[in-house]
Structures are given as structure tokens and as C-alpha cells.
Amino acid sequence: MRLDTIVIDCKDKHALAEFWCALLGTTVRGELGQYLGLHPTPDGNARLVFQQVADPAPGRGRVHLDLDSHDVDADTERAVALGATVENEVEDFGVRWRTLSDPEGNLFCLVPAG
16 A cells, blocks of 8 residues: 545635645646645655635644655745744754644644655
8 A cells, every 4th residue: 555645624725735736846636526636746745635625623633744855944934935834843853843834724844854
């Protein structure tokens, strides 16, 4: 088996897809009903699908993505320019990374590659 798709509940699938396409360097693959899917990222990772729901339930299991970054500071600046918010600066196990949230509050971390 392999991981193929990560589905994220959201209020506005188009706006969230625009943010993640710009951040990950990919494009929209297609849309069907409440779903909008992205092409896998160029290096062949799992693709993201956004499911538009009336009210994403707080407290429900939320998705948390870790993104490898070759330059955490530069990628943070780019993510913030696209609409992300810096939530936390973390240092643990001798590694420093940042937790951000996308425009709808979904968390993701920028972690040094390797």
C-alpha cells in the first residue's frame, strides 16, 4: 500500500486550493461535487483533495501536514505572503521548525529537509 490522497474539510475549496497550489507548486486536477483535487506535487507525493462542507467541525480530527523545507525562513515568508499565519516556533530534538496555519486555520509545519 501507499498513501495516495489527503482529504481536508474546508469552507471554501477554491480559496484553499489556490493557497496550497501556490505553496506546493502544483495545479488543480479536477472538481466533482463538493470535492476539488490537486495534482500530486512534482516529486510524486500524495495529492491533496479539499472537501467543501457547510461547517467544518471543531475538535474533529484535523489534518496536520509536515512539509520538508530547504530554507525554513524563506518558505515561511512565502507562505505568509500567500495567506498563512505563523503559529509557533518549535525546537526539539536539536531541530528547529515552524508551525503555520493556512487561510482556514489548518495547521502545517515547515521542517528542515533531511
